[in-house]
Amino acid sequence: MDRRNFLRAAVKSIIAAAAAGVAAVAAYFMYPANVRARQLIYCECMDEDSLPKHGVKRAEYRFELKGKEMTAAVYLVNHEGTLYALSPVCSHLGCLVNYNRHTDVFICPCHGGKYDTAGEVISGPPPAPLARLPMKVENGRVYIGVMLPAVAA
Amino acid sequence: MGRAFDWLDKKFHIKAPHKRFLKRRLPEGLSYFYCLGGAAFTSYVILFITGLLLSQYYIPSEMEAFESIVKIQREVHLGWLIRGVHKWSATLLIIFILCHTLRVFISRAYKSPKELNWIVGCLTLVLVFASGFTGYLLPWDQKAYWATTVGTSMAATMPVAGRHLMYLIRGGMDVSGATLIRFYSFHVLWLPVTMAALLWAHFHMIKRQGIKGGL
Numbered sequence: 001m002d003r004r005n006f007l008r009a010a011v012k013s014i015i016a017a018a019a020a021g022v023a024a025v026a027a028y029f030m031y032p033a034n035v036r037a038r039q040l041i042y043c044e045c046m047d048e049d050s051l052p053k054h055g056v057k058r059a060e061y062r063f064e065l066k067g068k069e070m071t072a073a074v075y076l077v078n079h080e081g082t083l084y085a086l087s088p089v090c091s092h093l094g095c096l097v098n099y100n101r102h103t104d105v106f107i108c109p110c111h112g113g114k115y116d117t118a119g120e121v122i123s124g125p126p127p128a129p130l131a132r133l134p135m136k137v138e139n140g141r142v143y144i145g146v147m148l149p150a151v152a153a
Numbered sequence: 154m155g156r157a158f159d160w161l162d163k164k165f166h167i168k169a170p171h172k173r174f175l176k177r178r179l180p181e182g183l184s185y186f187y188c189l190g191g192a193a194f195t196s197y198v199i200l201f202i203t204g205l206l207l208s209q210y211y212i213p214s215e216m217e218a219f220e221s222i223v224k225i226q227r228e229v230h231l232g233w234l235i236r237g238v239h240k241w242s243a244t245l246l247i248i249f250i251l252c253h254t255l256r257v258f259i260s261r262a263y264k265s266p267k268e269l270n271w272i273v274g275c276l277t278l279v280l281v282f283a284s285g286f287t288g289y290l291l292p293w294d295q296k297a298y299w300a301t302t303v304g305t306s307m308a309a310t311m312p313v314a315g316r317h318l319m320y321l322i323r324g325g326m327d328v329s330g331a332t333l334i335r336f337y338s339f340h341v342l343w344l345p346v347t348m349a350a351l352l353w354a355h356f357h358m359i360k361r362q363g364i365k366g367g368l
Contacts, residue, residue: 022202028230029206 039150042136042143045074051142052078056099056117061144074133074144075099075106077117085135085144086119091128106130174360186260187364189253194352196246201345203239211291213337215330218293243285250281270358277351284344287336290328301336302328 001009045061057076062069073096075086086106088096095110105122106115113124120129134145162168210229212221225232254274257263263271290301305328309319324331 025231025234026202026206029232029235030209031230033228033230 036149038147040145041148042145045142045144048137048140054078085133087131087133092126186256193249193253196242199242203235206235222292273355280348287340290336
């Protein structure tokens with residue numbers, strides 16, 4: 001390799017290395033600084049007495065996110081004696097499903113996905129059933145478990 | 154890399170004319186003073202890149218601007234570095250472009266046939282100052298606020314329509330949130346875009362007319 005070709009390769013390598021360094025710094029700069037692991041947090045939802053004796057009941061629970069009070073919905077279902085909480089988030093693309101009392105199904109307003117009261121898919125594009133959220137009863141209050149970003153220590 | 158570029162160049166045909174320009178023999182008697190324009194352009198490129206990055210976090214709002222700067226400094230990964238590079242490159246750009254102007258003036262490179270390039274360069278110089286002035290307001294702290302209050306009030310000393318010119322620049326009677334948004338828009342959209350067009354013209358004319366004398 002003569003001197004001209006060596007210098008040309010050297011200059012190209014230096015420019016490529018500098019460009020890669022700038023790209024790495026830029027990506028690191030743009031990557032959010034507040035990414036934290038999620039953890040299961042139980043949020044207070046309702047009185048034990050308000051749980052449905054049979055059928056479906058829509059309820060809301062409150063939680064705190066980044067210091068802001070947030071509200072989310074959950075469907076509490078009493079299916080022949082077994083009680084569980086269904087997330088209203090459609091498994092297709094994440095729209096919130098609505099419960100239709102007359103047909104006794106959950107219908108997604110976005111693409112018409114349908115689920116029965118057990119959360120299983122009846123028809124439409126959803127690839128999986130509605131998620132069941134963990135719940136517990138303590139001192140007569142019902143708590144819903146959701147995955148929230150861990151609170152900074 | 155070379156092969157991919159060659160494939161693109163089959164469509165664009167930009168390699169051959171630039172090769173002639175980049176591989177030509179430089180005229181006799183050049184010195185490092187002829188690199189000052191290139192140094193200024195490098196500063197512009199660094200400002201452009203760091204500015205693109207800062208715009209990801211800066212919020213041009215009366216209530217949030219200062220807070221977003223504090224967040225960039227304290228929370229964002231390497232935020233202090235990117236903002237520091239942006240600030241120091243701005244200072245260097247002013248120094249380099251002034252030295253470049255002085256070099257062109259001393260070597261009488263503004264003479265025909267390059268008088269239009271001198272005019273384009275002077276317009277760029279004005280826009281660089283405008284970028285520095287508008288950027289100075291964006292941290293939205295006391296120094297920024299009062300520097301802009303004093304700076305924009307100079308416009309009012311112009312005879313006849315001075316007061317109205319000042320109101321026009323401020324976007325109101327006093328420096329306010331409207332001024333902040335206005336200066337932000339100038340700083341990140343109007344001025345960089347106009348400067349890019351002027352710099353293209355600047356470099357195009359150098360290619361056609363040569364650094365020293367004609368090509």
